[in-house]
Amino acid sequence: MRRTLFLSIALALQVAAGAAAADPARAATQAIAAQPLDSALNALSRQTGLQFVYSAQVAGNPRSPGVQAGLSADAALARLLSGTGLRYRYLNATTVTIEADTGGTPTSSLPDAAAPSLTAATPMAPTAEGMGAQNLETIQVTGSYSRSLEQAVDLKRANIGFSDSIVATDVADFPEQNLAEALQRVPGVTIERSKGLGTKVNVRGLPSEYTLVSINDLATASGSGGRDVEFDMFASEIIQQVTVQKSPTAADEEGGIAGAVKISTARPFDYKERKLVLSAEGAHNSISEEVDPRFAFLAADTWGDWGGLVSFSKAKRTNRTDSTSGINFRPMSRFLGASGTRGTQAAAVLARDAGVNVQNRTNTDETNLIVFQDKVGDRVYLNEQDKWGATASLQYQPSSTFSVTFDAMLGGYDTTEDEYDAAAYSASSRSTLDTIHDYDATTLAEYGMVVLRDVSYTATQHEMLSKERINKTDYSQYSVALDWKGEDWQVDAMAGFSGAEKTSDFSNLKHVAYAPSRTRWTGRSGETVPSAASNGFDMYNSPDKYLFEAYETTLEKVKDDKYAAQVNVTRMLDLAFLPALHSVKFGARYTDKSKQRQYGELKITGPAAGDSAWVNKRTLADSPLQWISDIVPGGDYSIKDLDWQQVSNDYARSAFRYPGFHTPFDAGQYYQVDEKVTSLYAMTDFAFDIGSVPVTANAGVRYVDTAVTSFGYHPIQRPDGSTGYTDTPVSKDGSYDDLLPSLNMTAELAHGLLLRAAASKTMMRPALTDIAYKRTASWSSFRFTDGNPDLKPTYAKQWEVGLEQYLDNGALLAASYFRKNIDGVVINSFTGIVPDVAVYNANGSLNGIYDFDVYQPVNAKGAYQVDGVELVAQLPLGMFHPLLDGFGINANYTMLDSSLAGESSLGIRTPMPGLSEKTWNLTAYYENSRFDARVSYNHKDEYVESIGYDMYPIWRDAYGQLDVSIGYRITDNLKVSLKGINLTNEITSGYTMDPSFPTMYEASGRRISLGLRADF
Template sequence: MLLFKPSLLTLALAAAGASISAYAADDVTNTATADENIEVVKVTGIRRSLQESQSLKMSSSSIVEAISAEDIGKLPDVSIAESLARLPGVAAQRLDGRANVISIRGLGPDFTTATLNGREQTSVNDNRGVEFDQYPSELLNRVVVYKTPDASVMAQAIGGTVDMQTISPLTHGEQTFAVSLRGEMNDLGALNSGSDDKGYRGSVSYIDQFADDTIGIALGYSRMVSPNQEERWQAWGYPELDYNSDNPFVLGGAKPFVRSSELERDGFLGVIEFAPNDFFKSTVDIFYTKFFDDQRLRGIEIPGQWGAGWGNSGITALETQDGLVTKGIINDAAVVVRNDVNTRDAESLSVGWNNKFQVNNNWAVEADIAMSKSDRTDLGMESYSGTGRGNGNGAVDQLGFEYDGDGSYHFSHNLDYSDPNVIKLGGPFSWGNPVGPDSQDGFINKPEIEDDLKSVKLAAEYIFDEGAVRSVEFGVNYTEREKTKQDNGFYLTLKDYPDMQTVPDAYLLAPTSLDFFGMGNMLSYDSLAFYNDGNYTETNADTVDLSRATNSWQVAEDVTTAFVKANVDSELFDLPLSGNIGLQAVMTDQSSNGTVASVDSGTVVKTPRTASDSYTEWLPSLNLGLEVADGQMLRFAAARTLTRARMDKMNANANFSYNANPSDGVNWSGGAGNPELRPWLARQYDLSYENYFSDQGYFAVAVFYKDLENYVYDQRSEFNFGEIFPEVGGNPIGLVTQPQNGEGGYVQGVEASFSLDFGLFADVLSGFGTVMSASYNDSEVKETSDSDPTTLPGLSEKTFNATVYYENSGFEARVSSRYRSEFLGEVTAISLSRVNVNVAAETVVDAQVGYDFSESGIDALYGLSVLFQVNNLTNEPFTSYTGDDARHVRDYQNYGRNFMLGANYKF
């Protein structure tokens, strides 16, 4: 169906290769042929990608952004998240040097839904937000970001919906075999013993059609072994010197380290299409990824001002600048030498079966069934060593420190921290007593996540023979989702406790250099092998730690969505008008199984708890596009949208303490999850103007306003403990801190994007071009009308993206830059928990050059292309800080540059 009348520009775009996936929503049109009198020039590479993305944006009834593959198995960037981060209004947060999760229009990953071929995806983390580096870019054909919803999009979200689309082999229409291979290297080198700074990534794709083009298949496989190195400065915090508010702030403590990791990812794609005639089409698609990340982290943890209770005799301030001690000495300092290991083993599987049947000229029906499944097992191990067991024992050092101005500190020292006769296995601080005094010699986390989602959709469309309403679509979608987290954690104690132990020669490794912050070499050993060989005694943390006992949970949702949508194709003031108006009724049943825990005589006592709730929300939507001139669209959209609450906050867990004789009359108090938590809701309004002035050039500007009806806050709430412990008398109503739906606010912003082929101005500039975008976001969200505004996670006030490219006669060069102003991000904290921190502004620059031998005239090399890429060209660090002073750095991460050299071959 056409959403506005096809101009010559529209037809040219389609002829240039802008074919739309059969999986895309019905509002993204596939114009299959052009008028024969239009001259068609086939384009490839960057320009092909830009033209197809522009066609997707132009032909949609919603306000969308799109990314299209330059060729089979070749999206513009090395990851989906990095490509998404170049789109207007979209920003990415980096994890271990790579783009990982995204924010859309100032709303963080919690407010974004990810789909594959239109079907909602599970996630490998504690929540719903999809980590996009899980999806190999080589196996995806395009990605469409829906900024405004319509009633036929089942997985809506307040921020937006990201639909990743695989290729349609029948639409592709020709036999294709493509293979690619790239070598990869990190310029920081191998920072840890046993690590590697070199890796590779490769892929192979096969597409074909059989039985007179009634059967099509697409098969793809990708593998990546990617090294990553990091020098990280991490601070505990910044208390006042001598704990006096009149004194300057000073370093509370530090945990700097180097990290070496190797990420292995395998991906498989399979698509089978069957279209025996013009009336029926059946498609089965399978997408599988397996993801293993092995990280070795080695460093020295240094108590500063907060370490006075652990043996040091305080800090001597030597220099102070603007209320911060920038140079000083930590007197009689004891440290802990850390040899840590983090691994993540995750896999995701998505399977879908879609059937479309054109009954007659008026009726069409569709049936779709799908499943998505994700599993993850982590291991996070901490291994401690030092000069003596417990506080105040062992050799100490005089540690000088000086702030270097870029977010980290440089130290001086006297002890040799690489000497195994000085640094021995065992806990140098009194951090825990699992089996006796000062018996915590390490800790190991082993959380497990399982996420399962099943869906069934039945829909129909009636097409009118005439009238302003072109067709009406209606149907129902049913999903079942269950997510489980099992949080396992164990204190580690040496079997030789209470003695410290010299590291056996079998586990010793070459020392690790910590010269980047001045501490020289440190003792390094294979801590995981030492653990696996049975040298530690384990104590289950949930038997002694109340918060750990309520970290495991199970959350389930059954959601039925009924929808109806009228597609409009008419005129207004003699101008073509298209779009849709629709309504969804979303009926939800949610439940959780959890644990209520308390401490009795030093032992955690656990009681099972189950809780549930149900609700219905009505979500109207409107999308209208007015073609005010040839190639110029004015769009307006309005909708009520929802984003479901975080699953890790919907659990039925509670921990509490009981006071038989309270002064305030409240016997029970504690903390809890909330299985009755309702979704975030918003009314949103969008207005955009889009001017498509060439087949590879457009200008667009959009404004939006999201009226948040509510927001989720941690609040003190009444909790009926009598329902759990009916045998206990007295007042059963207690007070717990738990997430609750509170007051809302607004998010608003403006976006502008621009794409230009310089060849429009002069032939000599042919092949040169640029793509630019910028956005500005603002928000005000309050818990109550009298409270201070809440900072929204993921909201950057300003983002800017720019790409300059050249592509001609087979040569290709591109430099891309993305800027994101400071924002509130979510990072990993102690025991793999998640916390929000302030993330500093950053500018990430990538570059690539290449040559396609298909343009060389050498027949033997036809189909071969070579490529050289540099990611993080300017070596931009990732920096987070606490409070309002950017010098109070929490985390300063230096990743180095990644270089890739490779080749692609297609025939």
């Protein structure tokens, strides 16, 4: 009969207790008589606090030799296994597998830097967390990439559910700029990039808001207002382990539809001796030509029953991005629906130059199928970041069965982004069609669409925009965790706080010139040139033509807080009438989350408050101008052979903000959302045989009860036709509850060959910003966007099955197939019209009276179906031939297929926005005791980024990036490294519906860094 023993941690015998508390790795054992192996391991477990995991089908139950008193735990274990043909291997600091000896080296005989300490704070609780799935503690690995991969494979194997992990070396010793970029190497994980920086994480191609993120078991606030976490604010150096849990158990906090990213920071008893790590590097960006510093340190020590750890990381980043963008489709209803000659002239030009006869100019079902370019912009971004993060941990561990830990994580992420934009807005409110030089009625003929490729317009709005975005985010997290492991009972509890405060200060200095122009698509973007009509001009070199319109400012403050408390209780069982039942676990969790948002905007139009003396009088030439090649570091605009002059943001802030100026908050824009969640769960662990196949299973159910209060000012329309907000705040309560079942199973079909299966129901709550009372106006698009307090969660019913072959030396081959049926997806939908809204120009004059469409987030009817295949290969090549010792590959591939979403109001069927059908990562490496080298390529296939005007799918092109890392250990304690990010200088690009209609072309350059790391 197969036995999988999860030998519970017991209190050490009185004689050994003191020594075990001080250093369990060297604790003296009592004598153990010769006896069957399972009984001997039980005795050793009670003495040392170790847990042992093994299959009796493979290991058998041989009679072990006796062990004399006074041996260390490692020596006693080696003695017990002597002559049995078995070896041992650590999964983490207190959990050990017993397996057939294939000639490998037991963990304990590895160098001290690579072997986990037996003094780690919280041992793995397999029965409590789904056979070891959830509470795997940080594994410290220093300087060995292959060892970090092997540890990650151990974590995957021990987990009852589907998961993948990266540990210290793979997190912090690869060429990455933040935590998001470290996670892109996990199977099934891709990232969203913005101006050369990884920002958000997608698990299995699903949108980032479908992923639940926690740090030290506390769901994380980031100030975004959504459920997604802004990973770019977290420094990778302060993170020690990340596990991406893809199939939840009932003990998990809802699970996440895409998955759960579980982040762990280091604790003092993770190290068996005093530890000090220092690192520093400088990184050069190829476009900005700036060198950015970055440094980090970690210090940990223990004294008796106490331990302390602190870590700190600080980095600056200056990155320049050159881009053409904004070249989206605009429906011809913009011109055809206009009153007066604008609409009639547009119809006449369409008939004359394109042979398109419009039957009804006010019928948007007809006019939305005729499209032209919205805007062409040449833009330069300069993004400067100042980021720091720190962790602290204080731990009390009087024995290997009990610990109390206080963890703290603090950080700040400040960014200043300057954007200098020379743009031509084809859809100007003064303009209409003049001449159609080229049109396309064939590319999108299946949708009945005509695209105007090359058009002259009567009065294009040319814009010179100097934009400045200053974002400041402060985040903090504090938690206290208690872990106690008795012989039959195990208890762990946590209470904590996670909070973020974010301030966003935006300004836009806007100069405008109206004149005829010609705008057209080019091979990779678009361009605007003077038209043949009179009064055309060179938009890049005529500063005297541009008139001041406004210096626009907005200010937003977001406070995002979450309090949480939970307790988990496990009862270990050994029932004669039901031997397969190994344990039961139950627990409760309570969270209280709140988001507050304040917002205001103000336009400066003159040298004093309320003064409009500059509007349409002051020109761009009246301000000191600088060439773009001088205003930002790095020289010439790299996308086109262009140079132009603009006002620097430094000058704009000092010259246009008059004394005493501030952007006031608008009381009507304030909102607050409070969410309280109570969760209860129960689950069981089983181990049994089906024929000759050993099986482990975890089954459970989670009950979730949620209460929501949305508080704010409700948008109204006054009798005179103007819009506003209620005079007093209003609130609305909502609630929902549900049962979330889960089942995870593994079957060991042969030695090292696991069949894994999982099924569950999961949920993701709507973003707090979506359920708030608020109304946001887009005056140029004639649209209001309201919140929706009645939103419900998005649910998924999902299952997965896979095969995993575990080989020697950490090698792994795995394949799995999964399916997700997702209901209640939140989309923005047209919900009404506000008639007769007055729109005003910057100088206060009336622009016109318009009907505004109202859009709200709603739960879409129907469901998505997402199917996927995931392949993983991790192979140390030395297993094939001695000459390949030190070489290896780590590769993964994910392929998705989704039902079409149909979010387009034109009925154009598209995949779920954000879902990429094919992603893959490949890392090839070599390392020895002194030298290591890694080459990594990650690829994300094209995906729908958004739906323009809820009609036209906008695609992001496939993107691949090559990163390289080379390291040399000068001494045992000192290592130098050279790293490169995006060495091939890949371009980010996109298109609307067809690649012949590009929307953006963005270059962010490559980064080369040189670093030094010291370990003591």
